[in-house]
Amino acid sequence: MDRLIKLRHxxxxxxxxxxxVTSAENRRYLSGFTGSAGTLVITxxxxxxxxxxxxxxxxxxxxxxxxxxxxxxxxxxxxxVFTEQGAKRVGFEGxxxxxxxxxxxxxxxxxVEWVAxxxxxxxxxxxxxxxxxxxxxxxxxxxxxxxxxxxxxxxxGVSERELALELEFAxxxxxxxxxxxDVILASGPNGALPHARxxxxxxxxxxxxxxxxxARYGGYCSDMTRTVCIGKACHKSRxxxxxxxEAQLSALAAVGPGKTGIEIDRVARQIxxxxxxxxxxxxxxxxxxxxxxxxxxxxxxxxxKTLKPGMVVTVEPGIYLPGFGGVRIEDLVLVxxxxxxxxxxxxxxxxxxx
Ligand code: GLY
Ligand code: MN
Ligand code: MN
Numbered sequence: 001m002d003r004l005i006k007l008r009h010x011x012x013x014x015x016x017x018x019x020x021v022t023s024a025e026n027r028r029y030l031s032g033f034t035g036s037a038g039t040l041v042i043t044x045x046x047x048x049x050x051x052x053x054x055x056x057x058x059x060x061x062x063x064x065x066x067x068x069x070x071x072x073x074x075x076x077x078x079x080x081v082f083t084e085q086g087a088k089r090v091g092f093e094g095x096x097x098x099x100x101x102x103x104x105x106x107x108x109x110x111x112v113e114w115v116a117x118x119x120x121x122x123x124x125x126x127x128x129x130x131x132x133x134x135x136x137x138x139x140x141x142x143x144x145x146x147x148x149x150x151x152x153x154x155x156x157g158v159s160e161r162e163l164a165l166e167l168e169f170a171x172x173x174x175x176x177x178x179x180x181x182d183v184i185l186a187s188g189p190n191g192a193l194p195h196a197r198x199x200x201x202x203x204x205x206x207x208x209x210x211x212x213x214x215a216r217y218g219g220y221c222s223d224m225t226r227t228v229c230i231g232k233a234c235h236k237s238r239x240x241x242x243x244x245x246e247a248q249l250s251a252l253a254a255v256g257p258g259k260t261g262i263e264i265d266r267v268a269r270q271i272x273x274x275x276x277x278x279x280x281x282x283x284x285x286x287x288x289x290x291x292x293x294x295x296x297x298x299x300x301x302x303x304x305k306t307l308k309p310g311m312v313v314t315v316e317p318g319i320y321l322p323g324f325g326g327v328r329i330e331d332l333v334l335v336x337x338x339x340x341x342x343x344x345x346x347x348x349x350x351x352x353x354x
Contacts, residue, residue, distance in 0.1 A: 003030055003124060004065065008044055010120050017087040018043040019120065020078070023096040025291040026121040028219055031063040039074060040066070043085050050077050075108050082112050091117040119296065126288060126296050127310040132220060133334060136289070136312055139176070139222035140332050140343040142215040146170035147226060147346050154209065154353050156230060157202050160185045164198035171215045180214030180221035180293045191227070191326035194283060194318060205231040208241075208325040210318075214293065221293045223314050224344040225330030228351040240277065240319045241327050241350045247271040247317040248329045248348070251285060251299075255315065255333055255340040261285075261303020268317040269301075277319045286314035289332060311335040312343070 007030065011019055021027050021040035028034055030042070035055035041048045049066040051059050059068045071077035082090065092102070094116030106114055128136070149170045150163060164183040171179065186196035188207040196210075203209065212225040227244075229237055251268035265285040272281045284300025289312050297305035299313055307313070316330030332343040 004042065004047055006124055007042060007121065010123075011042070011044065011091065014091065014115075014117065014120075015089060016091040016115060016117070017089050018082075018085060019091040019117065021093065021121065022101075023093055023121070025125070025295075026093065026096075029121060029125055029291060031059075031066050033059050033063045033066075034219070035059065035062075039078070041078070041081050041085070041087075043087060046085055048081060050074060050081070075104065078105075079109050082109065087112060089113045089115055091115045091120070093121075094118050122296055125290055126305075127308060128290065128312055128334075129310075132290065133310075133312070135218035135220035136222060136332065136334075137343050139180070139215040139217035139220055140224065140345075142171050142174045142176050142217060143213060143222045143224050144344060144346045145174055146215070147211070147213075147224075150211075151228070151351070151353060154203060154228065154230065156205055159200050159202050160187055160190070160198035161200060163203075167211070167213055171213070174215075176215035176217060177219075178216045180216050180223060180289075184210065184212035184225075186210045186326070187230075188325055189323055192320045192322045192324065194320060194326070194328070203230050206234060206237075208233075208237050208327060210326050210328050212328065212330065214289075219291050221289050221291070222344065223289050223293060223316075223330060223332055224346065225316055225318075225328045226346055226348070227327045227329060228353055230353055233350060233352055236324070237327075238350065240321070243272060243275040243277060244317050244319055244327045244329050245348060245350075248315060248331070251315050251317065252331065252333065252340065252342065255307065255313070255335060257307055257309050257335060257337065259307050261297050261299040261305055261307070261313075262301060264299045264307075264315070265301055265303060268315070272317060272319060280319045280321060281317060282320070283318070286316050286330075288313050307335045309335055309337045 164185040214223040247268035286299035288295040318328030320326040
């Protein structure tokens with residue numbers, strides 16, 4: 001209920017009579033409803049969840065704070081709701097609603113003023129409550145354990161695809177309700193692609209292997225990356241690993257309330273630039289995580305939001321060398337009153353697996 005109170009404050013500030021919510025994450029955050037079809041209408045006094053026949057019963061159980069309305073045609077029911085609620089200025093999620101939807105709403109319900117909003121619910125979602133942090137800790141623990149179970153299977157001759165599947169299986173076996181995103185597992189030269197898809201390539205001695213994965217638990221995502229070497233690491237592999245690790249540890253140490261995403265990104269980027277690999281670190285340092293795998297705040301050269309206790313972000317510098325391979329190290333981090341707490345616990349020493 002707290003979330004609705006906060007949202008209503010925002011609506012009042014913006015002079016909106018109601019907000020129409022269609023994003024799956026925002027819908028779940030506000031109502032608890034996990035079905036795939038549902039539209040929330042939130043006014044200063046009413047909280048309505050419009051859904052179709054398939055989800056009426058589920059919505060009734062999951063969203064006791066909401067009045068559940070079944071629709072056959074969403075637009076008609078929306079129109080009735082606006083009339084009943086006397087809603088004239090209607091906010092919608094500008095980053096979520098498609099042009100086609102907007103044109104349809106505007107054409108058929110043109111007697112209300114449609115106002116595009118940005119990040120109203122997303123801003124609330126940035127600050128995690130205790131139950132949300134617990135879910136993310138659990139998701140991170142599942143990923144940690146799954147990775148420890150995968151390590152002994154990482155031997156020359158096994159394919160990336162096989163290993164990615166095992167990692168997924170290990171996470172699900174421990175209670176993950178799904179993956180936060182498709183497992184990235186890239187060996188040898190494939191590691192130079194930051195978001196490589198696991199393929200038929202088999203591990204070979206001397207390969208660096210980048211593994212980026214996360215579990216979903218209670219709707220919440222975890223996100224971590226580790227890079228290991230198959231057998232002995234060559235001088236170059238160890239050198240770039242050490243630079244990325246130093247950048248990661250230094251950026252982590254800089255995380256705390258009052259810092260901006262730009263400042264934290266700068267810490268890691270400077271170390272990588274000074275080592276001569278600035279051009280090989282072409283993505284942002286990190287991002288917020290929650291019900292979505294990528295959310296606010298961003299840690300990047302454009303991440304101007306200020307960190308606050310309760311935010312959960314990733315810290316994930318990398319170096320990518322085409323034709324050779326890559327290194328990325330990523331942790332999930334909670335911003336606390338006096339600094340940070342890392343939620344992913346797997347070792348970051350360079351493992352040389354035999
Ligand atoms: N899996 C993508 C990321 O780490 O952001
Ligand atoms: Mn990741
Ligand atoms: Mn990430």
